[in-house]
Amino acid sequence: MIEPLMQHAGRVAVQLKARSQTIAVGESAAGGLITAALLAVPGASAYCRGGLVIYTRNALLALKAVDLARLATMRASTEAYACFEAHTLRSHFETDWGLGETGAAGPTGNKYGDAAGHVCVAVAGPGLGPVPGTIGERSRTLETGSIDRLGNMQAFAAAALLLMAETLEGLPAAG
Numbered sequence: 420m421i422e423p424l425m426q427h428a429g430r431v432a433v434q435l436k437a438r439s440q441t442i443a444v445g446e447s448a449a450g451g452l453i454t455a456a457l458l459a460v461p462g463a464s465a466y467c468r469g470g471l472v473i474y475t476r477n478a479l480l481a482l483k484a485v486d487l488a489r490l491a492t493m494r495a496s497t498e499a500y501a502c503f504e505a506h507t508l509r510s511h512f513e514t515d516w517g518l519g520e521t522g523a524a525g526p527t528g529n530k531y532g533d534a535a536g537h538v539c540v541a542v543a544g545p546g547l548g549p550v551p552g553t554i555g556e557r558s559r560t561l562e563t564g565s566i567d568r569l570g571n572m573q574a575f576a577a578a579a580l581l582l583m584a585e586t587l588e589g590l591p592a593a594g
Contacts, residue, residue, distance in 0.1 A: 427580030443512035444470035536563035
C-alpha cells in the first residue's frame, strides 16, 4: 500500500513545485501517513510546511486561527469537519493549500456512530471558490468496509493525497 501513497504524493509534489505553492496537513485517523508520504518525496521543503496529527478536539483547539463558533456547529468524521481542518491548517501554517482528514480507522467505529473504515478528506485552496481565484474547498467520503486499522490508515492517506492530486491537476496550469 506504500506505493500508491508515494505515487499520489509525487503527483502532488510535481504540481505544488510547478506552481510554487505550499501545503499543510491536518490528519487524525491516518496518523501522520499523509504528511510522511509528502515528506518522503525529495525536495519536500519547497512545498510542505508541516502537518499535524489532530487526534483529539483539544489538539485542534491548541492551534491559532480556530473558528470556535464554526467548530461548535459540527462533529468530527464529516466532510464539513475535514474542510474545517483543511482551512484551519492552511491558515495556521500560512500556506496556499490545506489538506484535512478525519475518520475511524478501526477496529471499531467512533463515538459518532461511524463504522470502522469511514473517512472524510478535504482540500482547501486557491481557485476552488465560487469566484475564480478565490479560496474554496473540495471534499469526499470513503467507506472501506474494513476493520483493519493499518489498512484503513493507508487507504485514508491515499484517498487524501489522491483528492489533492486530482484537485491540483484539474486547475489551470501554473503560469
